[in-house]
Amino acid sequence: MAASLVVLTGAGISAESGLPTFRDANGLWEGHRFEEVASPGAFSRDPHLVHRFYNMRRAALDTVQPNAAHHALVKLEEAWPGDFLLVTQNVDDLHDRAGSRQLRHMHGELRHIQCLLCGTEGIPWAGDLGTESPCPLCGKAGGLRPDIVWFGEMPRFLSEIMARLGRAGLFISIGTSGVVYPAAGFVAIARDAGARTLEVNLAETGISHSFREHRIGPATEQVPALVEALLKVHAR
């Protein structure tokens, strides 16, 4: 039976599209640490600040396109002979726009919002969001927030992801620093399940030692080359 494949991506895969990563530069936004704007506490203390941060990031999506690495993962998904799951920590929509289908946004999505008043999640949203924006479903203002998993909140799709990792034959991690759990622990779960493990990154990370194989370099070069190599051996 063909190997079950799980691919995990992080901000590094979108860097060459023009979206900044979290930890590569100084990791600050207007003098705030990222963690200070990405938490439920920050939102209740200063919702205007948090909205401004996510509005800026949502607007940036209009200025960028999927790159060769996003496209190569679509090719891999289409040609892979076994199960395929792409788990992304990214809240941008570049995998979606490239055409990935078996895709799970474990940290939510910039182009979705939640209404805390009617309890609806995953409401599609374009443009800016503010404390006075009315909910497109219940019509009430004052209850909308980005549909993003903040620090202290539970990442999405974990039971499905854990099940896939538990039977993975191959686990590939691309462009993530391996600092934020639970995603940083996926390699250990896959490895313990007997999977081949491969990390693609510009540089060594704090969890590189957990991977058997490494490809060091920019995702737009390394991912297409890796996909070609995998499909030479595994294409259906």
Ligand code: OAD
């Ligand atoms: P980070 O900013 O922590 O790490 C980005 C990684 O990408 C680093 O290891 C870089 O070396 C690598 N990188 C940068 N440019 C690259 C390129 N062109 N090609 C290949 N690799 C490159 O971003 P994440 O690991 O995604 O969580 O961060 C994980 C989570 O931390 C995010 O999802 C976010 C943040 O807190 C939430 O929002 C909940």
